[in-house]
Amino acid sequence: MLKRIDKNNKEQLQSYLQSRSQEIESDILIKVSEIINEVRMKKDEALKKYTYQFDKIKVDTFKVTEEEIDEAIKQCDPAFMDAMKQAKENITFFHKAQKQNDYILHKEYGIYLGQCIRPIESVGIYVPGGRAQYPSSVLMNVIPAKVAGVQRIVMVTPPDPSGQIHPNIAYAAKLAGVHEIYKVGGAQAIAALAYGTNEIPSVDKIVGPGNIYVAAAKKLVFGKVDIDMIAGPSEILVIADKNADPKYVAADLLSQAEHDPMASSILLSNDENLISKVNCELENQIVGLPKMDITQKSLENYGKSILCESIEECIEIANMIAPEHLELMVNEPMNYLSQIKNAGSIFLGYYTCESIGDYFGGTNHVLPTNGTARFSSALGVDSFIKKSSFLHYSKQAVQAYGHQIETMAVQEGLQAHANAIKVRMDKS
Amino acid sequence: MLKRIDKNNKEQLQSYLQSRSQEIESDILIKVSEIINEVRMKKDEALKKYTYQFDKIKVDTFKVTEEEIDEAIKQCDPAFMDAMKQAKENITFFHKAQKQNDYILHKEYGIYLGQCIRPIESVGIYVPGGRAQYPSSVLMNVIPAKVAGVQRIVMVTPPDPSGQIHPNIAYAAKLAGVHEIYKVGGAQAIAALAYGTNEIPSVDKIVGPGNIYVAAAKKLVFGKVDIDMIAGPSEILVIADKNADPKYVAADLLSQAEHDPMASSILLSNDENLISKVNCELENQIVGLPKMDITQKSLENYGKSILCESIEECIEIANMIAPEHLELMVNEPMNYLSQIKNAGSIFLGYYTCESIGDYFGGTNHVLPTNGTARFSSALGVDSFIKKSSFLHYSKQAVQAYGHQIETMAVQEGLQAHANAIKVRMDKS
The missing domain is CATH 3.40.50.1980 (Nitrogenase molybdenum iron protein domain)
Structure with missing residues (x-):
């Protein structure tokens, strides 16, 4: 049910995902x-x-x-x-x-x-x-x-x-x-x-x-x-190894797909067999969902799987995609955390489904979408503060460094900037 | 030379300053x-x-x-x-x-x-x-x-x-x-x-x-x-008490004014006499500046002074204006730091002219202009990082809290979100 993408086609996948973002007319x-x-x-x-x-x-x-x-x-x-x-x-x-x-x-x-x-x-x-x-x-x-x-x-x-x-x-x-x-x-x-x-x-x-x-x-x-950011359609990327339960993986992909026909659910694995089993589970679990129509459309258009050589290679592709949600359904997930460069929120291990974080775990669910995790972060305390810097120079400090400051101002052609230091040095 | 504004007219001053920002045509x-x-x-x-x-x-x-x-x-x-x-x-x-x-x-x-x-x-x-x-x-x-x-x-x-x-x-x-x-x-x-x-x-x-x-x-x-931010015209707000040297104050106002005819230089003081002396000094010091034309235009249009009852009142007005640069040319300036809510960068004491910070002191000179210090900050290390949150729930944790997560998902009408937890609880 998830369309297969060749792992060497990852740039196409990325631009495809980003094409989901709609300009405001x-x-x-x-x-x-x-x-x-x-x-x-x-x-x-x-x-x-x-x-x-x-x-x-x-x-x-x-x-x-x-x-x-x-x-x-x-x-x-x-x-x-x-x-x-x-x-x-x-x-x-x-x-x-x-x-x-x-x-x-x-x-x-x-x-x-x-x-x-x-x-x-x-x-x-x-x-x-x-x-x-x-x-x-x-x-x-x-x-x-x-x-x-x-x-x-x-x-x-x-x-x-x-x-x-x-x-x-x-x-x-x-x-x-x-x-x-x-x-x-x-x-x-x-x-x-x-x-x-x-x-x-x-x-x-x-x-x-x-x-x-x-x-x-x-x-x-x-x-x-x-x-705050203007959120685009939501996405999940699941990296699963051969020990992941296909039932869990499928449930998590469906939880993303039910949001929006534009939502995207991507599975990366180093195990061909797991991908097949997840596809079967998707067929089973989708039946009877209250939002089955939306979910089906989303999976058809934006449900993808990619087979990789290794978990490391899965992470490399994930870094390129910079997903909003990244599930690491692998053994000893903490071992891989330092390799993850671009992801809004990371869900570690077989039991940590995204919905725990959506509601309850404590991390924020307002996250960068559409690859913007390359340069932006979840909503957090930093979103509600601002910083003021302060600086104090004494008379002695102005005497010691004034000529260097003057030199830089003069080089930039800003004489009044230089004068502000000079008047203070004259009197020092 | 600085046009006087009544302290009760401060909202007008603020909207006046913000009117300097130009829309891109x-x-x-x-x-x-x-x-x-x-x-x-x-x-x-x-x-x-x-x-x-x-x-x-x-x-x-x-x-x-x-x-x-x-x-x-x-x-x-x-x-x-x-x-x-x-x-x-x-x-x-x-x-x-x-x-x-x-x-x-x-x-x-x-x-x-x-x-x-x-x-x-x-x-x-x-x-x-x-x-x-x-x-x-x-x-x-x-x-x-x-x-x-x-x-x-x-x-x-x-x-x-x-x-x-x-x-x-x-x-x-x-x-x-x-x-x-x-x-x-x-x-x-x-x-x-x-x-x-x-x-x-x-x-x-x-x-x-x-x-x-x-x-x-x-x-x-x-x-x-x-x-990064798209910077508007630059501004300085100097708060000076009776002990401030008018020569220093004038030099600092001029250093801002030489940037741009739209740059704004504002003096707040609780001392009428100081304001007069600064005006005289401005007349003296402006003569012969290489950028005298720009400086003159800037002061004529956007050079302002406000007489206040106290330094505390000066700071109240400064918080409303949220200046890019704030000089505190007062005795024991550190005593006032906690009262300053909105300012890009703060220069403390009689000797710390803005140009020290522009070039040399160590604080950043890429600062929020036009009143945006109410909600934004100087360029800094935070401008070049992003944060990823991570979360791990064990099998036992899912058993303990799964029903609460399921309840929240069901209340929001997101059944597939609830299912992602349920499949894990069934097997637990």
């Missing part, structure tokens, strides 16, 4: 930039208009009250809430280790220099509405911001036809510690977060997934505020 | 995207064509040889070379402290998880040509990449009319440890770095300043490769 960009401009000008009035237009709901105020949240949460499954609490604890545990410290270095003549880490002051999280609801995404976006020390975390999400937000989303927001929730979605919500309205004060950074209009709006407000 | 984007497409298709042939068109030079090969570099360096001023060596040492010293370590955390049932730091594999540095040459920028862009462990650092820079690169740039590249230099500039050079040509292999990230065509090209190739 210019008519969408134009439409979205109109929405943004109207929200900038008319503020809440524009928000209400677009909420009526797109969500078919008349709203007076966007803010979700404490009472609404508590009322919604009453509908949540207690087993789900328990699982979420444990997930929160695990995600917090992992992300706390990402915190960086300030540093200071001292040198001769009382010179000192260093770096301060400061949280971004305010952050907006976009949470999609509609039938699909992903409370796990709320945890994954909010918890790193909390650990970083962000003082104001604002969530926006479109209301359902009855003007409510989904109980599971309300619970996730409360559990994660969101400070304010507003019932507004789409490009208009992104515009509100970037520029502020009467009711919704602006933020410094916007994160979270959304549809093509939300993605276009994020692209357009970038610069005024920061944004 | 669409005709430039269209022209540049044509250049990029031609380089993608015709590779070196297109590079040669554009180099002839824009730089008026016919080139056979772009690579600068070791001999060319050594020949060029013979023309460098030995005092300049000494200063550069010391600067390199200082910059390396500061950036080494930015290196993050891998971490691993262990939990019950043999669960472990963590994060690996890996250098980006290959990086391209753009170095502008023309009359202005900034060897300090070569150090500031290359050294953090070296410290991060980048294996291949490629420099591109346009040739001068005789087909040479500037001796100071050649020296800076050799000193910093650039691996390859190509004589090619403009949008075509960015296209070559992003997509590769016969002679120039592609890289994973492109950094370095350039003109509007280079900026447009970087914007367009972003996603295929990573880029």
Whole structure:
């Protein structure tokens, strides 16, 4: 069922995968930039208009009250809430280790220099509405911001036809510690977060997934505020040796494929026999899946297998593909970790399926897609901080090194730069 | 000479400053995207064509040889070379402290998880040509990449009319440890770095300043490769108390103003008298500056002063402006460091003029402009690494927590995600 690709064809595979990324069409960009401009000008009035237009709901105020949240949460499954609490604890545990410290270095003549880490002051999280609801995404976006020390975390999400937000989303927001929730979605919500309205004060950074209009709006407000990456279709790459259970491998490939017809599931192995068995298992396990149609399309178009000489060769190809998710279903997986150069998140061993990390293990599920793991990383505490460097030179230090600084400034033709040092040396 | 702004008008000041940022016009984007497409298709042939068109030079090969570099360096001023060596040492010293370590955390049932730091594999540095040459920028862009462990650092820079690169740039590249230099500039050079040509292999990230065509090209190739920020006009904000020497303050404001008619120099003080004296000093010191015209224009349009009640109030306003460079010319400046929330780089005390940091002190001079210090940071080692998370669950861990993971997957309507856990629990 997985189409075979020759291992020497790996560059073609890579460009094929990257071809899944869709440019935002210019008519969408134009439409979205109109929405943004109207929200900038008319503020809440524009928000209400677009909420009526797109969500078919008349709203007076966007803010979700404490009472609404508590009322919604009453509908949540207690087993789900328990699982979420444990997930929160695990995600917090992992992300706390990402915190960086300030540093200071001292040198001769009382010179000192260093770096301060400061949280971004305010952050907006976009949470999609509609039938699909992903409370796990709320945890994954909010918890790193909390650990970083962000003082104001604002969530926006479109209301359902009855003007409510989904109980599971309300619970996730409360559990994660969101400070304010507003019932507004789409490009208009992104515009509100970037520029502020009467009711919704602006933020410094916007994160979270959304549809093509939300993605276009994020692209357009970038610069005024920061944004996270704009995620492309998801992918998994499984490296499996002969001891891997084909049943497990197939289940993991299917879990990726059910996301999206553009999702891609790739199996690399040094064992021909395993690949055949996985193909059989795929046929068996796909039957009866609620998202069988999507899953089938995804596997047909983007399900691939590659036979390699060795696990080392599998890893070489994986480094070239730079997958979002990489499962190492091999014996003693830790032995291979140092060889992996490009991967968003790595799942080690026969029992660590991707869904453990999607929900519960503690690592973040907001990951670089489409080969961008070559140069970017998962969402994390670093996504919610910024650094300021500082430097101190004493009178003596200026006397000792002033002439060198002057020389460099003069060579670059910047006399006023040189003068700033010279005035201080004259008086020294 | 600095126009006075009322301290309560600070939001106006902020939006005024941000208005300096220029959108890239669409005709430039269209022209540049044509250049990029031609380089993608015709590779070196297109590079040669554009180099002839824009730089008026016919080139056979772009690579600068070791001999060319050594020949060029013979023309460098030995005092300049000494200063550069010391600067390199200082910059390396500061950036080494930015290196993050891998971490691993262990939990019950043999669960472990963590994060690996890996250098980006290959990086391209753009170095502008023309009359202005900034060897300090070569150090500031290359050294953090070296410290991060980048294996291949490629420099591109346009040739001068005789087909040479500037001796100071050649020296800076050799000193910093650039691996390859190509004589090619403009949008075509960015296209070559992003997509590769016969002679120039592609890289994973492109950094370095350039003109509007280079900026447009970087914007367009972003996603295929990573880029650094696209810098706007530069700014300095000086906070000075009554003990600050007006001569020093004026010199520092002028050093910013000489960069660009759009550069902005702002003085905040709690002392009316100091502001007056600085204005006098500006009149005196500006006379005879080689870039007096630019400096004058910059001060007229963007030179501002604000009188505050206290240093604390000055800092509040500075946090709102989020300046690229912040000088704290006050007594005991370290006492105020914790109050500074938004600033690219901070210069502490009466003797630490910005030009020490521009060239020599060790902190990076590639900084967030235009208020983006609210959410972004100086170029540094973090700009040249990416992180991969890893997770391991044992059979026992899956047995213990599998039902919780399954519950979350089912609540989100992702049955194949749930199945990936279930198949492992069945067999456990």
